[in-house]
Amino acid sequence: EAQVTQNPRYLITVTGKKLTVTCSQNMNHEYMSWYRQDPGLGLRQIYYSMNVEVTDKGDVPEGYKVSRKEKRNFPLILESPSPNQTSLYFCASSFFGRGSNQPQHFGDGTRLSIL
């Protein structure tokens, strides 16, 4: 089954404790992206990757890091989480972004609470 898998689905942690949210897709998509969803704000792009070793900032990159060492994986790293990063996070993937005319496929989301 074609899917985007995120882990963990839920995480409660404390300020300053480094964490990683994993994202893996099995559709051989080149393009992957991270979003955060906050009430009343829709979804906002954090980082995106056009292919292996090619990443760039989205609209709200502060406090986050990403890496793309393999095509299927795109982890989101919070080096020193803070309470304002409490949010619902989605990973998404598609064939080569804008050129594909295909919608992005979204993972099930990760709800992070930073105390």
Place this chain on the structure above:
Amino acid sequence: ELKVEQNPLFLSMQEGKNYTIYCNYSTTSDRLYWYRQDPGKSLESLFVLLSNGAVKQEGRLMASLDTKARLSTLHITAAVHDLSATYFCAVDISFRGIQGAQKLVFGQGTRLTINP
């Protein structure tokens, strides 16, 4: 800065009625997506609209795109309870002029509740 505004943000309607959700955006784009999100769930793609005048229909939902007016609509016909969800439009713009760098700018979402 691109702004995408949906209205209404909340909509409560009765089964069997028709209604329209509007999505206005502030800059040029010829691509727009509609997604559905059920509570606690992921986003599910509904429609991909790729050009001016595009119209797509699936069951009781129909989406259209007017790029000149910078407006997309999602029309619900004879609503049923199963259509209760939050609906998002997302405008696709080229990100910083980088070829292939897709940026989706989402509206705030419209929470639709359909009552029996």
